[in-house]
Amino acid sequence: MTELGDRVLAGERRALARAITLVESQRSDHRQQATALLEHVASKGRQALRIGLSGTPGVGKSTFIESFGMMLTAQGLRVAVLAVDPSSTRSGGSILGDKTRMDRLSRDPNAFIRPSPSQTHLGGVARRSREAVALCEGAGFDVVLVETVGVGQSETVVAEMSDLFLLLLAPAGGDELQGVKRGIMEMADVILVNKADGDLKPAAMRTCSDYAGALRLLRKRPQDPKGFPKAMMVSAIEENGLTEAWAEMQALVDWRKETGHWDARRAAQAEYWFHEDVRQGVLAQLQKGEVRQQMVRLGTLVADGVVTPSAAAREMLEQHLHR
Amino acid sequence: MTELGDRVLAGERRALARAITLVESQRSDHRQQATALLEHVASKGRQALRIGLSGTPGVGKSTFIESFGMMLTAQGLRVAVLAVDPSSTRSGGSILGDKTRMDRLSRDPNAFIRPSPSQTHLGGVARRSREAVALCEGAGFDVVLVETVGVGQSETVVAEMSDLFLLLLAPAGGDELQGVKRGIMEMADVILVNKADGDLKPAAMRTCSDYAGALRLLRKRPQDPKGFPKAMMVSAIEENGLTEAWAEMQALVDWRKETGHWDARRAAQAEYWFHEDVRQGVLAQLQKGEVRQQMVRLGTLVADGVVTPSAAAREMLEQHLHR
The missing domain is CATH 1.20.5.170 (Single alpha-helices involved in coiled-coils or other helix-helix interfaces)
Structure with missing residues (x-):
């Protein structure tokens, strides 16, 4: 190798x-x-800036990645785009389709776009994506964008392999506010309200202000300087606000590097993935053959109230794991 | 037994x-x-209404539990109060101290107050608390209140053993808004802004309205009827708003029982705890003797960048677990 x-x-x-x-x-x-x-x-110990990006279908994620990525390559930076998508059926909004839609970026010699491996469980996707990020870092990319569509726990996984986490939103109309999955705001360093252009601009301003307010309600994190996490407006299609957003990200990165939060997070993430790999390996025992069948059988009895969770767990551990 | x-x-x-x-x-x-x-x-298959309650120190949690509990026992209901607190050092705001402060409730023959077992890790506290809840249900209590101080993942654990989850907040003053840990709003069925009395009433109204707004920004959950999750004001000390809050909780419970969400949640929780008990038992292998020492040693090398997470995990799994 x-x-x-x-x-x-x-x-x-x-x-x-x-x-x-x-x-x-x-x-x-x-x-x-x-x-x-x-x-x-x-x-070699090379490090890229790893940016996690989450956003539900329809917020203009592929347009954003293309515009943002082109802005970065225009500055001479090399950009890799990866995706974490644990869903087995890939929708039209997925990065696989995006590769065609991210037409300019995919033809840019300073960009590299790679779809997520499909049809597998999150634990597996997570490890492989994290390793793909490490390979992109080794290959000398300056920025690695890791995109997720926000299925289940995939944001957490992406946050654990990112230095920065972006949440992309679309403007919401009046009372009919869009649903941000709870817990995602937890991870955002910067919330970007996209489509701040044309008729949608007033709605984008309102949405941005709503989320800025919501962010202020959340507990301050030690890894944030004053003013972060923050909500900003962008228009990926008109390429507005992108340099401002990038400047804010760089300011955040500089602060974290100066204060040691960057290195601390990297070290903690490496240790996290080590533990996670070991845990996954150990738990994989429960997914195999007879053990798995027994788990399913007992799980049904527990759900039906025939056996208590404690008794069923005791049975499993005694039969299969105390070897 | x-x-x-x-x-x-x-x-x-x-x-x-x-x-x-x-x-x-x-x-x-x-x-x-x-x-x-x-x-x-x-x-016997007895079921209580299990109410999870979270709130940081200072929000008036013990006063709320006392007033709310007394209101329930006055209606002839039997109430048990348990705590999930994985922290090893118990602060003055803990339920152990509360037992003295919840003076009236602790002397009420229809109430039962039990402090959390101290000095142990969350997984252990979680299982034991969940089993204590099951014992209180068996003992015929109508309502089991499970309190947590919100350390780490303890809310998630409490939510997994509750039918309803309450978040208790204090009024915030002006710009200086209190920090709700991210991800907790995710679990709340009802947010109660306490201390809606005297000088704090205007601030309580503003806080309540802020959180009502924040709740509307979150994605709708299938287990919620129209209007839920909701934010309400209470004054535990003046005993205001408690019957209204209780009426809302009952309405939510009735709806969930009619629609099957109650039973489905109970079944899912039982299965969750079975799987969790088995997983904990399996992962406990990593905490024992030599294996543990090896995990610590390799973890340090990984954090220092000497070994990759993948290589270290492979070493662990090969040496200790493929038997």
Whole structure:
């Protein structure tokens, strides 16, 4: 894997694509190679700015990624775009479709777009996406955008592999306010209200002010300087507000680097993923063969009130795990 | 355990206290007895209304529990109060201190107050509290209030053992708005702004209206009828708004029972706790002896960037778990 690793480190796009395919593979010999490859690529210690991005379908996520990404590459920065999408059926709003719609960005030599591996559970997608991010960092990208469509816990997973977390929203009309999944505001460093253009501009201003108010109601986090997290307006289609948003992100990054929050978060995330990988490996035992069948059978009895959760758990642990 | 179980089912307070002590014990012979006891007590299928309550110190939680509890017992209802507090050092605002401060309620023959077991990790507190709730249900209590001080993930745990979740807040002054931990609003069925009395009443109205607005920004949940989750004002000290709040809770409960959401939630929670108990049992392997030492050692290397998370996890799983 040293040769492939060297080619990734040299920034070869095809090598990077192959390397990501390798970490996505479920075959155990591939897994072994992937671990060695990651070790090799990590040895350089390169860091990108990893930006997590969440937003429900319809908020203009692909347009935003294209405009924002083009603005960054125009500044000479190299940008990778990855997606974390644990849903098995990929909708039209997914990044796979986006690759065609992110027409300009996908043809930009300084950009690299990679769809999420599909049809697998979140734990697996999470690890593979996090490893793909590490490969992009090794390949010398300056910014790695990790997009998620906000299915289940995918935002948490993306936040754990990001230095910054953006929440993209669309303007809401009057009383009929859009539903932000609870708990997502928890992770946002910057909320961007998109489509602040034309007829939607007044609604965008109102939405932005509503969310700025909601953010003030939340507890202050130690990793935030004064004024953060913040809500801002952008128009991806008119390319307005993007440089302002980027300036705010850079200010936040600078502050976190100066105060040590950046390094602390990186270290904590690495340790988190180590523990998470071990936990996933251990819990995977429960998904196999006979053990799995027994879990399903007992789970039904518990839900029906036939057995208490405690008694059923005791039975499982005694039968299958105290070896 | 049949005799103790029968005495719990007969509603004997001392038997209930002893039974809770038994489920709190970490001794493995006690655990076996506790499992049998829970099985016996569950056989009657009794259900209380389990109300989770969260609020940071200073919001008047003990005063609220006392006033609200007294209102319920005055209606002839039997009320149990439990606490989930995973912090090892118990502060003055804890329920242990509250037992003295909840002076009237603790002397009420229709009330039962039990402090949280202290100095243990959340997973352990969670299971034991959930089992204490089941014992109180078996003992024929009509309402079981489960209080948490909001440390870490304790709200999630309390929500998983509750039919309703209340968030208690104090009025905020002007711009200096109080910090609600992100993600807690996610779980609230009713937000109660306490201290809506005297000089604080205008601030309480403003806070209530702010949170009502914030709740409208969140996504609608299937288990909520129109108008829920909602924010209301109460004054625990003047005993105002309590019957109104109770009426809203009952309306919500009735709706959920009619629509099947009550039973579905109960079944899902039971299955959740079964899976959780098994997962905890499996993960407990990582906390033992040599395995634990190895986790700490490798975790430090990962945080320092010496080893990648993937490689360290692979080493752990190969050495200790593929037996």
